[in-house]
Amino acid sequence: MSHHHHAIDYVELPAPRQEMARSFYTQAFGWQFNDYGPEYTGIRGPDPEGPEAGGLATDGPTQPLVLIYSDDLDDTLRAVLAAGGTVLVEPYDFPGGRRFHFTDPCGNELGVWGPAPHPNAHH
Numbered sequence: 001m002s003h004h005h006h007a008i009d010y011v012e013l014p015a016p017r018q019e020m021a022r023s024f025y026t027q028a029f030g031w032q033f034n035d036y037g038p039e040y041t042g043i044r045g046p047d048p049e050g051p052e053a054g055g056l057a058t059d060g061p062t063q064p065l066v067l068i069y070s071d072d073l074d075d076t077l078r079a080v081l082a083a084g085g086t087v088l089v090e091p092y093d094f095p096g097g098r099r100f101h102f103t104d105p106c107g108n109e110l111g112v113w114g115p116a117p118h119p120n121a122h123h
Contacts, residue, residue, distance in 0.1 A: 003051070006076070009069035010113070015041070015056035022056065065101075066110050073098050073114035080112070 003009055015021035018041055025031040025043070034042035034052060045053040057065075070076040073091055080102050081087065088109060089101035099113035 003069040005069065005071045007069055008066055010052065010067040011054040012057050012060065012065040012067065012111075013043075013054065014060065014062050014064070016058050018056060018058060025056075061101075061109050063109070067099070068110060068112045070112050070114040073100070073112060076112050076114070 013021070018038065022033055022041060026033075032044045032048060033056075034044060036042060039058040041056040042052040043054040043056065045051055068076075077087070077091060077100055084105050085102040087100060087102050089099075089111075091098050091100040093116060094113075097113050097115050098117070099111050101109060101111045103109050
């Protein structure tokens with residue numbers, strides 16, 4: 001399964017109590033997880049060998065956070081600003097890529113993530 005440019009790709013759910021959330025989703029839906037420590041748990045997608053479908057985060061937004069994939073994070077950032085979005089969290093690196101958060105004109109917070117830039121790329 002591959003990621004598609006500007007498609008909804010991942011959803012993070014607030015879970016200040018990780019064990020409670022994991023227990024609920026395991027019992028209710030049979031979900032399985034990837035452990036990343038006490039503050040973040042990845043939700044495995046339908047194919048255990050495929051990409052994650054989302055995550056459980058102990059901190060961050062208090063509502064579910066939709067993440068959109070981008071082939072070119074900097075270009076998408078410019079497009080979000082040009083369309084009237086407001087950047088809340090400037091682009092930052094994380095294991096596996098880069099991302100930023102923004103609000104749309106209705107006040108909804110979303111995130112955009114993309115691959116880490118090539119080591120020889122110039123910004």
